[in-house]
Amino acid sequence: MGNNVFRENTEHEQEMLFSPLKDLSGRVRKKLQNHWSTHFYEHVFTQIDETKFGRLYHDGYSRPNKPVNELVSLEIIKHLLGMSDKELEHAYVFDFRVRNALGKETLGDNICEKTLTNFRRRLMKYEEETGQDLLHEVFEDHRTYFQREFEIDASTQRMDSTFIEANIKQLSRVDLLAKVLHNFLCDLPEEIVQELPAGMDEFADTENLELSYHLEPDEIPAEMETLAEHIAWLVERFRGEAEYAELESFAHLQRVLDEQCYRIPEFEDDNPEPDDQGHPGDESPGWQPLQTYTSPSESTATAGDGPDSESVDRDAEEKHDHVGLEESDEIGSESLQNPHDDEATYRSKNAEDYFGYKSNIAETCNGENPFRLITAVRVDTNNTDDGDLLGEDARNLAEETGLRELLVDGGYTHKEVEKCCRDQGITQHFTGITGQRPAAEKMSLAAPEWDGTRMVACPAGHEPFEQNHYETGRISGKMEKQFCDGCQHQENCFVNEQQEHYSYGFRERRVEVAQRRKRLDDPAEQEFLNLRAGVESLMNEMYHKDGEKTKFTGKIKVKNASIAKAMGRNLKRASGFLESEAKQEKSAG
Incomplete structure (x- = not known):
């Protein structure tokens, strides 16, 4: 290589x-x-x-x-x-x-x-x-060495994620279409650009890129349709020519067409007219244009040589659109945001828009350690779930660092990942829980005594006479009437009266969430969760104090920069500790 x-x-x-x-x-x-x-x-x-x-x-x-x-x-x-x-x-x-x-x-x-x-x-x-990932392997070796050399207890760690703004300009939809079109035209030889249908070559000019600033709002939809037609025509025209189809700019052209547009079924032309006056797109019948193109020479003809205005209007009414633009809310967050960084994605959170990536970081937080050690760095697109990022590192952190207690926020509530953590012997401690808290008058599902999915005793101390746990994750059971009739908890209990017994049924997930809420109300748990407070300073150290945007483009480059920065932070913390120890030795001497 x-x-x-x-x-x-x-x-x-x-x-x-x-x-x-x-x-x-x-x-x-x-x-x-x-x-x-x-x-x-x-x-x-x-x-x-x-x-x-x-x-x-x-x-x-x-x-x-x-x-x-x-x-x-x-x-x-x-x-x-x-x-x-x-x-x-x-x-x-x-x-x-x-x-x-x-x-x-x-x-x-x-x-x-x-x-x-x-x-x-x-x-x-x-x-x-x-x-x-060779650099990540270096990071893992570095983490193992630091943990051993400085005797760092990594059984308790805290984790958080943050958005990394991509080093790109935020483009409006019309400007994105114009940008990918411009890039591909710039990659074509000038003689080919000159032979393209009239009106298309003007987008090779950089002055025509920021259309959102030059167009009136009511002009933008029509301009977007024109751009979509240009893109569709070019994709069909050059997709069979490897010299151009293998260009990155062509890949962006194809991607925008797939993500931003849809194809309207073709219609039968009852009166096809042969056209002997060819141009480079005659062999591309797939994406049909919304408007009739003319060659550059034909476009210079005088107005008197053309059809009258009535026939032009009539032709316009008879046109059949073959390329449509998707509604904005139907375009996925993984769609191309800017060809300058084609891996950056879109994310909206708390009414704010983000374009770029997400970093997920863990560090030790045991107060008896000589310093905090960054143990995990994971970078992905910003539409990736926090739980998925944790899932990537759960096994490694348990096996390689000895992680047992992990402090996270409510964004990491993810059923599959929680199971993965349990399988690795990791207990997750959540500082908050997503979703609405049940009404105060309703009995919590954490009130009974549970052994996994089996109810050992209801709040009144009675065990169901029948219990079931299904593969779908549903729990059900039956209680004797003699226990439930007249029970002090009957009015707000989760059981329902039947003819011969009382019954209950719900997802085991509801029990897990209820037990988690109960732990959150425990003062000892609240004190333990205070250890997570310092994670904000970690994110500031790693990203935000250097500016809002990353200096790199592409997920691998952004990720490698984050790994290098994490090793640098660990060294700086270790160096501070060693310097402090040296001063203490000097003072004692």
Whole structure:
């Protein structure tokens, strides 16, 4: 997957005979020993398993690769120090902090921005082709090392999600249609664009992109229909030509057509007229146009040569639309928002619109730990459910970190994921529950004593004489009349009177939710849930203090940036702890 041959980097293990470090005074050397860059070298750089990345490089004889442990470390440092690639390039050459973090004792060797971008491209391409996330594997190794090295108890963790705004401009629907059309026309040779039906080539001009600013509101629907027809015509015209059909801009054209439009069934033409005057679209009969196109030369004809106004109006009334535009509320949230980032999705929450991705993060929150350790980073499109994101990490967190108590909000109530957590021995503690609380006068389903789905005793202390639990998740049972008649709970109880007994029936899910509400009312549980309060500062550390939008496009790039940033945050926390310990030792001495 590249022209370089893989070679492990061991140069940092060899101490130089002559080095500027040896000329440092004892006090300065002590400062360097307790500096974050030294901590980075000891606890991040040296722990990176370079062999994982060998498959990214060429097997034959070629120029050696830039050391992988340096490239991965530079990704982390980039986010740790908030640098651009250009600043990172200069820091690699001139900044001794960065040199020290990479185990280098002197200035000297160089790096260029292209080396950084090529490495990211290799990572992304490998993940797309194999599904294997090498950077996430580095993160898991990093987490295991930190947990072991600093004796971190990860049995109690807190988790939250946040939206990551995509680095795209929010486009109106008409501007989106114009943008994808423009991009494809720009990819076509100019001579082909000139042969397209009249009116279509004008959208190759950038001045015609922001139509929502130039059109009156009542003009937009007609313009959108025209754009839809242009797109449909182009898809049919070029779908059979691999040279153009394999372009990313054509894929966007096809996607917008599928997501924004629908096809009206064709009608029979009773009077077909042969047309010998061909143009590039004659062989594309599928998506029929809403209007009759003319060639550029025909469009320059004088008004006197054309039909009279009455015949034009009559022809317009007889037209049959073959492409229709979907209603806005029928377009899925996964639809294309902007071709600049075709993986970003749409999400509306609390009356606000979001375009981009969602990050789900967990960290330890046991107060006795030396510092909080970020244990999970998961990035997906922003229309992904929180429960699904938790499901991706539940097994790994239980097996690899020893997670047992997980503090989450009500957004993680997800039946399948809750079962997955229970199977892994994880107890979820919810700070809130979605849905309406039952009326105060109605008895809670948590009032009886339950053993799983079996009622051990009703609130009055009696056991049903018959109980059933069905595969559908429904629970039912029957109570003796002698127990229920005259019971003090009869008026607000969940049982219903029958001829010979009392009965009840409901989904087991209702019992689970009722028991969860009961736990929430327990003061001890409320105190335990206070541990989750700090999760907001984690999200601010990771994303929001750097600005509203990510600097990257595409899910893999946004995800890799989040992973690198998480490792950087962990290092910064560990470094703060080590620095504090060093000060205490000095003070004690």
